[in-house]
Amino acid sequence: MVSPYLPRLKRLFSNEKEAKLHCWHSEERVTDGKLRHVADSPQWRNIDKKYPEFGKEMRNIRFGLSSDGINHFWNISSCHSTWPVLLCIYNLPPWLCMKRKYIMMSLLIQGPRQHGNDIDVYLSPLIDDLKTLWSLSVYVYDAYKKQHFQLQAMIFCTISNFPAYGNLSGYKKKGKKACPVCEDQTSSIWLTNSKKIIYMGHRRFLPKGHRFRKKTIEFDESIEIRTMRKRFDAFSRVASLNVVLGKRFRVDKNALWKRKTLSRCYAYRKNVCESLIYLLLEMKQKIKEVNVRKDMAEMGIREDLAPEQSANGVYLPPACYTTSNEEKLKFCQCLHDIKVPSTYSANIKRFVSMKDCKLFGMNSHDCHVVDVEDLDQWEKDVYVTLCELEMHFPPSFFDIIVHLISDIVREIKACGPVFLRYMYPFERYMGILKGYVRNRNRPEGSIVEGYTCEEVIEFCQGYMKDVESVGVPKTRHSGRFEGKGGVGCKINMPTYEVLQVARNACFSGLVINLKYPGKEKMWYINNHNKEFSSWLEKKVVETDVDETVKRLGRGPDCRVKSYQGYDIHGYTFYTKDQDKKSTMQNSGVTMIASTTEFDRRDHDTLIRIAKDSYYGVIHKIWELNYYDFVIPMFKCKWVNNRTGVQVNKDGFTLVNLSSNGYVSEPFVLAKHVT
Template structure:
């Protein structure tokens, strides 16, 4: 470069295009061999060095010029030449090499100047000195773009928190010992933790293993020699939690303004418990232990860390960038509740990285099915920004806190939610600076709590509306229709004709219902503003177990069921949300199905019919033919329409015992069935879900009258449609109408005692789904699975909360390493069906699907001639990508006439296709996968007994005869080519054909049952009854070469063993007939001694004051979650640090 050239461009802003273009030219000529001194050093003309300091690394000079600009003396040509040789004699700085982990040696006051800010962000002058390695990397990217003329988005430098985190990531990649290429320090620790978690290794055993490794590994290794040092590494990665002391009576947390208090400001109880070595007079001891500890896992740093993963950052914006808007609801982002937030808070919605959360909480007993009463309440947060296949994964959930036992917090749960609410308010009002690894830019992260997920007792705790008493329904509120059953000693909730259209004939039907005409309209749910208005109408209670919750007498006659003002209303947006708390479909289904089975089988404690129920009907003066009949010191309860005799009960139990479900669909239901006594017990919640939706309709049609069958099938169809993964508003409108009629139909059939609050809530579920979207994101199934995981963390049963907290930290460590480090953990390893996969996931033709099969037991068969041609023709014809050549061949054949066109196509197509694709492949116009398809498979085919295709298990019918599951049933849905007939069959043989390039296709050879045309309901061995249920005679079958799909088939044992059945949903039977006779003439009633009736009448109770139910809300133990476990006594020793209970 000439000495006296124009250098005015050097004064321009360094982010301008003119400066960049001239800088590229300057840097190409700078630092050439002629300009270097001995030793290779070059004088730096930046504004700080001013040609007085020489550097051996040209990149360092480039970095200085970009960050500092040129020296004025160099721009004004006061120093000659690009190397300023006359001035730079004394100081030589050898700079740095290309190692990105090494800082840059430079004067302490060196800082980027003002016009370098577009590359660094507003605060980068401070961050650069703290993390020179990150700055080095950033500037290398910028300079690379300048020199090569590339457009590179340099982004911004991470903020301080992200900077520390990234520095730890670099440290985590440190070699385990010098020369080790297979493991790093963190990968070793993670795999050690994984082994500990999977196999239950104790702390002492783990410490012994660490000591052994530290002794035998080469010198210079970095393995921690103690468990404390291992946990320090984990905590350095930000995986930790905070302990907050709580009052013994749940009055306050010793937090913020109460942090230094020794006693509770509400009840006066001491913060500390009396230790074994503490004198009764309160003499001090060296270490004191708190009575209760809330373990809180800070939310903000965990949300920030999610955006430090590039892939997770992209996934968190799925709802904004990739959501398909086709008026179908598959995700909460499709729901009106989500879109309402977008409309009301546009600034929040514009930033797709802002997070919307769901809060879930439930209590569980960490000791399982034992006599020990203990309830721990985890609070979880669910990020709904993620796509459907990610947002329900436990690894993406955030544990917010562990509310300690031994008792449920009840309505005092708000005390424990205080730290979370404070963080949520900060995330909403001010946001937190967060570094996005995907865009390499900082942004302000905000978050919003969309709703809560809870069972019905927890609904009361979180919302403040008591779910007991006469106003138990939070949707109907003060307009809840209730009746007090004086003999049953409980409330019932009927009057569902209010929800029917005003012109519905059942509104005028007196006899079938309660002897009254129904003219009222359906209740309207409260809005957030109305709730706040109601809060102002009563005095707020003070939280805490010892706080007085008694109200004045006039307050007992209140018109509401509020027990407190929910802490969630402290969030500025909470009152504007369309849904604040969700009804839990899981427990509603479970309780309804339990009541139905209990009533049909007359199970003790579960049956809703009996002496009490009949006396209540007599007291209400309804259904006179169901009242008890007293004759000769005996009483008779006339048989109701749902009455089953011994044979019917046996048939129901035999059906449930004989059902074979596909693998993984349910537990082994037969273990819960007692055929001798015709009883069912021990069913899991998901078993009830399956029985109600799939199994119950199949058996009740054989054992109950038509009126009862219609009602139960309608109820089954409703829940089946409601639980769909894809919802449409028009269909939900139909469901809303259907369920109202269904519940009214049930009112006509079952006694008032049948209608507890769970039987009432379904009338609101369809309307709630219209606002919130699919129920699978709002029910408790994933929460219960999370609780099962948390229960597995409890290895020291004396300190369950500490064990769970430390176990979660370990799990979080595994999640962290699977996201940020190249470490194999149980979270990123393949599923059980993919462990021996023989094909890579499909990247070419759809016909080459991902499959997995066991090689044990397979045989090799030769397939030749016409059989192979037919197989190849079938495979090519079912390959979507080859459809154009199928059509082309048909058109070519038509030129020679249409006679026997289909037959000629089948005979000639395979050879024609092979020649056509070979020619196109030689020209490079088709892919290698298409060429492999045309070449055809190996003549040697594998015959299999089982395989997995796209995570679906298939087996041949012969090998599963002795199994309790069935995966051999297949269904081919009808289309235009088959006359819209559905074909049912079983797999007899599986054939695996191997194509070039290790591509495989599996064909099923099936036995197909004889079915009639689609327009007929009857045929040989086929019958569709009036309820839409299909019976198939499995002794009649034909064979046809159609593509099979998975069939959900269940045996029907009522007539003969060779009957299989299936269901088609019927939304409405359209029958509104009156019901005037509730007695079943073909069954006998129940009789007993008249003294039983007298005893029940004596024990009748009038409706108590509503205040009685207030205290029940303080003890909302959830006994739904149960699991087998080993009895372990609760230790009476003093609770210490969680470190002692590391699982």
């Protein structure tokens, strides 16, 4: 089933707001050398350089293409497979690229069976449209620029999980040469006992003089002299390939490419966290572990761990990755009890079974953290880490998914941030498509009908005021950026002294420009909080100033609103008491503040003004009411930086929250903390 996307592109450009968004990558994107968007990637620049006419027109579309099989019948039937072909638009801002509204279903390949090489037949209408957009272009009206122009488009990259990678690219993703990057130089071994192929030999990615290359006992009893595979052009591999569509057609047994690829594919790498947990918690049958140990003995790796046969059965000597029941319990208890800030990650507690000491149902996006800075060093660290895992973990751990991690940094360098090229948004959208099914006898027809109805509704909503879009849901912080109280609202009457301390915190950073003969600079700093509010109160009476300054000078209402939760600047904060009731941990705060240091002997001599990070826990959340406006304040218990904060050898900051410091300055403006 074909769902034409050309008319939809025309409808997007006919809306002024939507048309402006398609120019974001050229007009509003920050170009400071950092990698925030695929437009910051070398591949984007190379396309502009190779095809200058295409790159000159900023409205030309660059698509991301994704496809995978879905089963509409959930657990009722496991053999039905329908393949939606989805397109996302990379011209948009990064926070909109993967939103439901801007993901287009260009094709729906009907089930119930998978189509093998025949998938190219079903993709032909899409390819024909893309060729039209590339070579002939399409005449489109731009409501933002108030002009007609010739629109062109291209596929920037494809996105898929690894099994679907082979279907889209034509590469033979199984067997000894399963890695599409290493290709014919893939290092693989067949394990006779475990009955699987593993992919090791990661020392070849290291520099020639690296110490791991000469180690023998820790690896496979050999010195590594191989080097990393040089880059190659995948299109040259299939240029002379004669392809016959259909499942009965068989290519040469030794051929790595089954057919001509439609576009360069970049596979999404599933996180190896699940494999690590599976190994450490020994979530597999003992017979499999026995086979793993036998394979290690046959390979001459860590022979002291070989299984020992006795009258009582088979004894497996403990390995470095073997965990005791007590250690498993501690690990699962830590994950079960851990609390993280809102939106930091999924609620890990839901996946932990304390009864069995196991983890269930974790998805790749539940443990996906990627730092795109300092990529060169990160690439080296990935290679070293894989080698260190080879030194300690059993060979059966190194399946193709673990091996593919070696290429993830190069993909980021070439095509941009991972979050704009991973499979999770498309998997979530495919779940929405499955929800459209009402007639189980005609599931594809139900999907097309539901998709078309939503597209019509979205188009109409674009011309209505104050109507929320279906495909771009409002965030939980929408309308709360400047601050809005949440749970536990109460009215309190604090003492005058405490209210003054909170009021003085509003004037932090301001210095009284008055002269006191004989007073040192340090005296001015220390007496600022004591004198500024009273000075300002008198000054606003004597001087004609702005109404806001007058309100500040007169002071807040003696009645204070207190909350247990507060949203501001895209963050959610809780008090310590509210944290105890919640599955999240939102009471911790960090603030960067300036610190002034004077000479101990001469208090007029300023040694330095430094910016330091301060850490604390929120105990109270107040709103000071100045009648025309309110100022949110946090009362915190601050950690003494000298005794309660340290950085360990790995660069992590450790904070002892039981430490208590800076008691005289508990209040801070809510907008100053994160």
